[in-house]
Amino acid sequence: MAMKRRTFARHMREGLKNIGRNGWMSFATISAVTMLLFVIGSFSVLMLNANSFISAIENEVEIRAFLELDTDSDEQQNVMQEIANASEVEEVRYLDREEGLDQFIDSLGSEGEVYESIRDENPFNDALVIQASDPELTENVAAEVNRLEEIETVEYGASILTQLFTVTNYVRIIGGVFILGMLFTTIFLISNTIKLTIISRRDEIQIMKLVGATNRFVRFPFFIEGLLIGIIGAITPIAILVTGYVYLYEFLSTQMPFITMLEPFPLVWQVSALLIGLSIIVGIWGSQMSVRKFLQV
Amino acid sequence: MAMKRRTFARHMREGLKNIGRNGWMSFATISAVTMLLFVIGSFSVLMLNANSFISAIENEVEIRAFLELDTDSDEQQNVMQEIANASEVEEVRYLDREEGLDQFIDSLGSEGEVYESIRDENPFNDALVIQASDPELTENVAAEVNRLEEIETVEYGASILTQLFTVTNYVRIIGGVFILGMLFTTIFLISNTIKLTIISRRDEIQIMKLVGATNRFVRFPFFIEGLLIGIIGAITPIAILVTGYVYLYEFLSTQMPFITMLEPFPLVWQVSALLIGLSIIVGIWGSQMSVRKFLQV
Amino acid sequence: MRILSLSLIIWIFSMDVRFLIDMKRVRKSYPNRVQALNNINVHIGKEEFVYVVGPSGAGKTTFIKLIIRELKPSEGSIHVNGTNLGDLTEKEIPYLRRKIGVVFQDFKLFPKMSVYENIAFALEVIEAPANRIKERVMEVLDIVHLKDKARFYPSELSGGEMQRIAIARAIVNHPAILIADEPTGNLDPETAWSIMGILEEINNRGTTVVMATHNSHIVNNLRKRVIAIDDGRVVRDEWRGAYGYEA
């Protein structure tokens, strides 16, 4: 049975009024929501950045497949094509021996200087630089490539790689567990706070029932109230996070250009959407769950 | 004026009873304390470990000072002594050229293989490996050492180092800010929750006052209650953290030996002491602050 | 055969809608084992005016709580307005309660709502149009002489004023049954009599009135049916009875 429009309007009004009527309690709830959303919001942003940072490191992992000295240009083209076609391979690049040596010496920084002397006897062959479609497939791809007869030897820092992936995986797991834990904590604490405010209004709920209100009639204003508390509670943390992140991004990209943060947009909007969604859902859910307990009169 | 012993006993009893009388509310408060302490506890443990991990990395930073080819053994001893005596230097080690080359090739992993061929023309000189007393002093020490005439060239990865320290400093700052933020959030949310439970008991507080209770008489049981809620709320997170950390430590030290975690003891006891201290202080403070508001009758 | 037809007659009799409130063999014990009512058989017809009297703790309020289904009887059956309360689903309870206006012994006003809002609530529940709510609320406020307190909150009222607001809320939506639990306990005799005037008028317009009271002066001077309860039992049920609960 549909609700009359005036009743709907009454519920809206009542939900809004209730926030004022329970001034202190509303304030306590809203500030709890604000704090928790801020914590989980900044934590999410941090973890997303850490994750992209890790991915960037992982994506720098590449395989060097040194070509046999006796391969000619055609053969090199063919094998390159063949490798490029494999589904597990993202990209193949040709690197001639001179360039390979340059890169090697560069990568050693000042330590490389001592090697300048051996430029004449370049120990490198020409090589193919291969990137796997997923960094974790690197080992497989390297094994496959090594089987090709045009390839003399393959190089990808096996031991370092396993360590790297174990570490990054653990970082991801710890981060994920923390995010989930924080999410759970947030949901629990917000609904807990709402429950406390509603417990202290149990008498009012029971009077409503005794005066002939249906459960739906009692619950609707609490629904609106939960919604509004969710929205109001989300405003401050979203505002701080959006401006804070944009500012931090600009600050760090000049101060520490080697740390690559995620672009602020659309990231901050996504996180904001997440926060307000979470906030509203928990606000409504928390209040509805708690009211429900006291409807039995 | 001293409180009678029977009154003290009465307050203790009353504080304990109140936890039962306000069953739901006490439960909500205690579980909020539990959640928050658990979050801040695990976060502290994580950050302490991250911090020690960073320090370990930083401590691996060392300077290689390559000795002039024409220095003889005595001169080498002298200069080594000289360097070792400097207050900014932690340790000096002698590294002959063969060993230096071995280490270099090892450090390259399989990539090093291509260098085996040049063993005969070792490009390294004998070197001194120097560790600064504080990793951040590395640059200074290197400059000083470079001035010595027995030293041909000094090598310490200048650019990498600056990056490393900037990154580790930022990690420390972010971690610190997060810990402080979490601490503030925890204190706020616990006292907020306590306030909500006490607001709904304002009538009772006012009746007490009207029946002739002094402020102290009203407050004391709330003091006990806050204390007990702090203690009870801290039990679970401490138990989980202690066993969890010990277990994780054992698990990771076999699974990922290259990740060095802090020894579980006395770390877990320190963190536990911190948690229970925090919990009790906030419990008492939160309840006393809130009661105070309603004493004016 | 005779037993069957007899129970049939009783059954038909019990279905008779002449009885707006109909309790049969009702027993009520509280969870703490207090036996508040025992073997109560009470039939109250349409448009009746009934006093329920009895000493403190006799079971009057329990009797009232059973009628509005705030409590379920431990035994026996209760019919109100033709409905068996035992068959009532959770969803149907509010619709029963809307037909009954109740003045609670402890008033049960909403502490955070103004006097106006407190009374309006009973009309909002039945989804009355806004303009009618306003008109009707002011009307009943006028009846209880508290028009000037419309914007006050319950905590700003005197005991008697709260009681009159509770009365106003109970009558605001023209209920079929008016139940008043000690509605004059906090009123001076003059105001109490004016309230009695209101109840009588409502009763004359067709509303059944059940009123628990300790006011012997009112019971003895405005003679109506008196149901006397003592220690959970009906000890007397007398038309135009006097105050008293000796059997």
Add this chain to the structure above:
Amino acid sequence: MRILSLSLIIWIFSMDVRFLIDMKRVRKSYPNRVQALNNINVHIGKEEFVYVVGPSGAGKTTFIKLIIRELKPSEGSIHVNGTNLGDLTEKEIPYLRRKIGVVFQDFKLFPKMSVYENIAFALEVIEAPANRIKERVMEVLDIVHLKDKARFYPSELSGGEMQRIAIARAIVNHPAILIADEPTGNLDPETAWSIMGILEEINNRGTTVVMATHNSHIVNNLRKRVIAIDDGRVVRDEWRGAYGYEA
């Protein structure tokens, strides 16, 4: 000179401890601008028994709240037991209140404490020894005939039972002054009279009793001093007066 000595006499007079409660030119308006009391001059001596009567909303409860310093007067001075309430510091208020037993119109029982605990509280406050508390609580429970409800919670009591618990708590620590706000409003006449018996006995033992009431039957049959308040003013103050508040 004459004016000076006159005011001196008034001053000495006002200090006289014969007056346990002494209000001079007291006015009280609430924050919402309701003027509840106006120019109240009331002097109540030791061991007196006073009825305060008046219509609903006249200001009786406000009068009582001023005596126990639940409210401060907007104007005028109040002395209770020789103390000027205006000079009282926050810290001293509880000690004043311990000398006054109060039966509140809305009972003000602790909802989460048992009946026993509710009454014991008033003795714990004055740090009475445990065995005396137990003894005395059972004593007053016996006086109000509710010994068997000691372990009940207020929500499990009937209206009249709550009222009697409130009375028990008010008298438990032998106060110098007993103030009762409508203490018989929820009681049947028989129980009400038994309560009046208790109040009289307490009064005979030397306790000053101030009782706000609407019960004309009691006032007219147990003749005492009657202070009638109407619309915030004392309209009559009569020894052995009858119920009524016409000037």
